[in-house]
Amino acid sequence: MSSALAQTLIVMPAYNEEAVVASVVAEVFEKLPGVAVLVVNDGSRDETVLRARSAGAIVLDLPFNLGVGGAMRTGFKYAQQHGYRYVVQVDSDGQHDPSGVPSILAALETVDVAIGARFAGEGDYEVKGPRRWAMVVLASVIGRIARTPLTDTTSGFRGAGPRAIAIFAQHYPAEYLGDTVESLVLAARAGCTITQVPVSMRPRAGGTPSHNPAKAAVYLGRAALALVIALWRPPLALSIEAPTA
Amino acid sequence: MSVTTYVFGIVSAILVLVIVFEMLRRRRVRERHALWWIFAGVLALVVAVFPGILTGTATALGITAPTNLGFFLSTIILFLVSVQSSAELTVLEEKTRTLAENVALHDERLARLEASTQAPIRDVDA
Numbered sequence: 001m002s003s004a005l006a007q008t009l010i011v012m013p014a015y016n017e018e019a020v021v022a023s024v025v026a027e028v029f030e031k032l033p034g035v036a037v038l039v040v041n042d043g044s045r046d047e048t049v050l051r052a053r054s055a056g057a058i059v060l061d062l063p064f065n066l067g068v069g070g071a072m073r074t075g076f077k078y079a080q081q082h083g084y085r086y087v088v089q090v091d092s093d094g095q096h097d098p099s100g101v102p103s104i105l106a107a108l109e110t111v112d113v114a115i116g117a118r119f120a121g122e123g124d125y126e127v128k129g130p131r132r133w134a135m136v137v138l139a140s141v142i143g144r145i146a147r148t149p150l151t152d153t154t155s156g157f158r159g160a161g162p163r164a165i166a167i168f169a170q171h172y173p174a175e176y177l178g179d180t181v182e183s184l185v186l187a188a189r190a191g192c193t194i195t196q197v198p199v200s201m202r203p204r205a206g207g208t209p210s211h212n213p214a215k216a217a218v219y220l221g222r223a224a225l226a227l228v229i230a231l232w233r234p235p236l237a238l239s240i241e242a243p244t245a
Numbered sequence: 246m247s248v249t250t251y252v253f254g255i256v257s258a259i260l261v262l263v264i265v266f267e268m269l270r271r272r273r274v275r276e277r278h279a280l281w282w283i284f285a286g287v288l289a290l291v292v293a294v295f296p297g298i299l300t301g302t303a304t305a306l307g308i309t310a311p312t313n314l315g316f317f318l319s320t321i322i323l324f325l326v327s328v329q330s331s332a333e334l335t336v337l338e339e340k341t342r343t344l345a346e347n348v349a350l351h352d353e354r355l356a357r358l359e360a361s362t363q364a365p366i367r368d369v370d371a
Contacts (some may be wrong), residue, residue, distance in 0.1 A: 040349070060349040074346040081350070115363055174342060 011075030100199030116157030130216030357368035
């Protein structure tokens with residue numbers, strides 16, 4: 001496992017996270033010795049860059065906000081250019097527990113994309129109401145496309161192996177929900193194998209998830225649109241075996 | 246149709262063409278973006294000079310009021326132009342996104358290079 005950690009890049013998209021980013025980076029280093037941490041500052045106007053750098057992370061500073069998808073593609077490009085074998089995305093707000101990373105890495109030995117799933121038994125993370133239904137529908141549809149049972153496709157806690165990195169470095173979507181839903185469809189249709197591993201998730205440090213039914217309906221609508229469009233697009237080819245720097 | 250209406254139609258169409266060509270001349274708009282506007286302007290001019298074309302086509306298509314054909318065609322052209330603009334916007338967004346990503350990657354690389362040479366590489370003019 002330690003050898004896998006040495007080949008792993010933890011990518012954290014960060015947007016105005018000066019309050020927590022340093023402690024999250026420190027926790028990753030503490031729980032995952034030998035790993036490299038890349039914080040992609042997504043156009044924050046606060047001290048995110050300074051705090052992340054002083055915590056020992058490599059920092060990429062995007063000149064303006066691109067959204068999680070844009071930040072992640074930058075991370076995948078970095079991983080590709082520097083020859084990292086695995087990329088694991090971890091939220092910079094502390095919602096993802098770094099102790100879930102080893103099980104994601106273990107899964108990546110056999111599959112291309114591993115999702116740290118919130119409803120797979122571990123932890124007490126809960127979403128209720130229409131938003132929950134939307135997530136269930138998405139999971140079953142994408143699970144069918146990926147030919148594997150999935151329960152949580154909107155989780156941002158996920159890892160990618162060499163073949164997936166090669167695709168994501170070029171094509172990681174930047175649209176709304178593109179970084180979660182569409183990226184999975186993209187990978188699955190290109191021939192990547194996907195699996196999920198149970199991880200525990202902490203409640204968000206700040207803010208409460210919305211339970212507004214109108215917002216949930218809009219969410220479901222946009223998710224369905226993203227899904228339909230993603231399925232309609234011509235599939236990408238698994239071009240090259242991951243080029244290593 | 247009175248002479249005033251006839252002249253008004255022609256003048257309006259010419260005005261459209263003059264504006265588009267002036268924009269082109271000043272490089273305020275690129276030729277491929279102006280193409281639909283030129284097409285619309287020329288069409289409007291032809292119809293303004295020979296209103297019989299519009300009435301004739303409307304009758305042939307079974308449209309009772311020829312002006313409706315005029316409105317229909319203008320809507321179609323406006324629709325095509327705005328769809329084209331949306332498409333161009335998408336292309337531009339993707340390009341800026343790629344540039345932003347590369348800027349961030351280069352910044353980091355440069356910072357590491359400077360750190361390894363111990364001395365910051367300064368701008369000549371700075």
